[in-house]
Amino acid sequence: MSQHRHPGAPGRAGAVPALPDLPEATVARLPEYLRALHNLAETGHETVSSEGLANAAGVNSAKLRKDLSQLGSYGTRGVGYDVGLLIDQIEYVLGLTQRRAVALVGVGNLGHALAGYDGFASRGFRIAALLDADQERVGEEINGLVVQHIDELPRVAAEESIAIGVIATPAAAAQRVADQLVAVGVTSILNFAPCVLSVPEGVDVRKVDLAIELQILSFHEHRKASLTALPAAGGSALTALPGGLAVTESQEAIGT
Amino acid sequence: MSQHRHPGAPGRAGAVPALPDLPEATVARLPEYLRALHNLAETGHETVSSEGLANAAGVNSAKLRKDLSQLGSYGTRGVGYDVGLLIDQIEYVLGLTQRRAVALVGVGNLGHALAGYDGFASRGFRIAALLDADQERVGEEINGLVVQHIDELPRVAAEESIAIGVIATPAAAAQRVADQLVAVGVTSILNFAPCVLSVPEGVDVRKVDLAIELQILSFHEHRKASLTALPAAGGSALTALPGGLAVTESQEAIGT
DNA sequence: TAGATTGTTAATCGATTAACAATC
DNA sequence: TAGATTGTTAATCGATTAACAATC
Incomplete structure (x- = not known):
């Protein structure tokens, strides 16, 4: 092509950062590529082929090249x-050049673990506030942060410029928390409560439901069992597992 | 694997349980329908329209009817x-008529929370064993279960008929744990470690990566910000949020 | 019968993939 | 130049959706 444009890439001042409108499936894979690239960088690799990176990320190389070509050349x-x-380029596109502040609501069993999860800090985020509706939990210190009452949310959101809200409350409380987050201007929510949230247009919600993941695996267990339970039907079942290793396609399926 | 008979689907007594080969997107939504149906049952509803159930599950009604029609009429x-x-029908298809035994490997920060998560028990699973490679953690009791050393896995797997392995170790240990799970016959793995696992054909892996979820949200934050940063372009931006509520489509995207 | 709602069709959209020309 | 590997094309596959005939 004519020249390598870095659309708003690091170092470009002035021009409007024209962020490409990527396919959702591509967006969901970019973080996996990024993680693989960090591994490669740490092990001293300066360049990598599409084949090599695709292997490290568990996808096929055509898909990887297609994805990367969406970012530019x-x-x-x-x-x-x-x-x-x-x-640099993927971090720019994902908006990771700034460290985004996260508010975690619900400091029960799961929330406690999330508050202590160092994978957030190491991958571009800062847990800026812990909130809970239970006065019993307010004041508790977790990982250097003091749990505050959910009614403090407006003040906290303004002070900390909260960009993302994480909901780790029971399902019964989740919608109310979502409403409160939206009310203070949060437009991205990660929901761990097993329920559907209603939010206005322009607010993004992603849901992680641990039991659902197990239920999907259960379906496949059930299916595999029903196949091996048909011995008369002859050759084509999954009973004989070849020894070779392969990255299962289903590993890509999450978050798509 | 085929140790006991599946209870036939309602209405199909006697016949071989011919489990339909459902589209993956459908399989991923069935647990959400099931959760919504349990809510409806608890609130006294005996029937529900596709429109009603679709709303409760956060999908559109055409998709719901299409999904359900795959199971039969x-x-x-x-x-x-x-x-x-x-x-009954969805639970049968998902293989939830038996309570599947789960082995949880890695009892650190996140593993601890998972061991105490009651959503597993309430939705068809039984945490049957906690395992860790760290001798310091062996012997600790969590939620009525004693943490055992990972070398006990072969015995535990046989005694408890483990159907699903959950990996909550650091990334560096995850592949070795996966190999050990596969070696004792586990064919379904839920991986919380931020890495790609290699497994033989016939083994299903699903991955949950909390930081990746945040990074996907970060992309959308970045994108929304880059849109509102274009004031000259006039009318069609997302700046003016309509007051009406809507279930965002992105809520369906996970686990697909 | 009249109204309601399913199950199915067919059009459309988006994602995947192999193949290969471009080009370093 | 010869070998390697990207970026793109085009075919294919799977998922979504509106519309409506079937039918309770």
């Missing part, structure tokens, strides 16, 4: 991709 | 679906 034919450049 | 035209019958 950052590879070199005959050589591969520059690991550092690609990290 | 369990609705009544002009009336709707029988809540109890549909619960």
Whole structure:
């Protein structure tokens, strides 16, 4: 093409950052590529081929090249991709050049663990506030943060510029918390409560439901069992497992 | 694997349980329908229309009818679906008529929370064993279960008929744990470690990565910000949020 | 019968993939 | 130049959706 444009890439001042409107499936895979690239960087790799990165991320190489081509043209034919450049580019697109502040609501069993999860800090986020509706829990200190009452949310949101709300309350409380988050201007919510949330247009909600993941696996267990239970039907069942290793496609399925 | 008979689907006594090969997108939504149906049953509803159930599950009604039609024909035209019958049918298809035993490996921060998560027990699963490679943690009691050393896995798997393995170890340990699970015959794995696992064909892996969920939200935050940063472009931006509520489509996206 | 709602069709949309020309 | 690998094309596959005939 004419030249390598870095649309609003790090270092570009002035121009409006024209963020490409990526397919959702691509967006969901970029973080996986990013993680693989960080691993490669740590082990001293300066370039990587689409084949190599695809293996590290558990996808096929055509899909990887297609995904990366949506960001622009950052590879070199005959050589591969520059690991550092690609990290910068993906981090830029994902909006990770700023460390976003997260408010975690609900400091029960799961919320407690999330508050202590260092994977958030190491991958671009800062847990800026812990909130709970239970006065019993207010004042408790977890990982250097003091739990505050949910009614403090308006003040906290303003002070900390909360960008993302994480809901780890029981299902019965989740909608009310979502409403409160929306009311203070939060437009991105990660919901761990097993319920559907209603939010206005323009607010993004992602849901993680641990029991649902197990139920999906249960279906496949059930299905595999029903196949091996048909011995008369002959050859084509899954009974004989080949010894070779392969990355199962289902590993990509989450978060899509 | 085929140690005992599946209770036949309602209405199909005697016949081989011919489990339909459902589209993955449908499988991923069935647990959400099931949860919504349980809510309806608890609030005294005996029947529900596709419109009503679709609202409760956060999907559109055409999709819901299409999904349910894959299971067979369990609705009544002009009336709707029988809540109890549909619960039985979905639970059968998902293999939830037996309570599956789960082994949880890695009892650190997150694993601790998972061990105490009552959503597993209430939705068809039994945490049958807690395992860890760290001798310091062996012997600790969590929620009535004593943490055992990972080397006990072969014995535990045989004694408890483990159907699903949950990996909540650091990334560096996850592949080795997966190999150990596969070696004792586990064919379904839920992986919370931020890494790709290699497993033989026939083994299903699902991955939950909390930081990836935040990074996907971060992309959308970044994108929304880049849109509102274009004031000259006039009318069509997302700045003016309509007051009406709507269930965002992105809520369905996980686990697909 | 009249009204309601399912189950199915068919059009459309989006995602995946193999293949290969472009090009380093 | 010869070999390697990207970026793109086009075919295919799977998922979504509106519309409506079937039917309770």
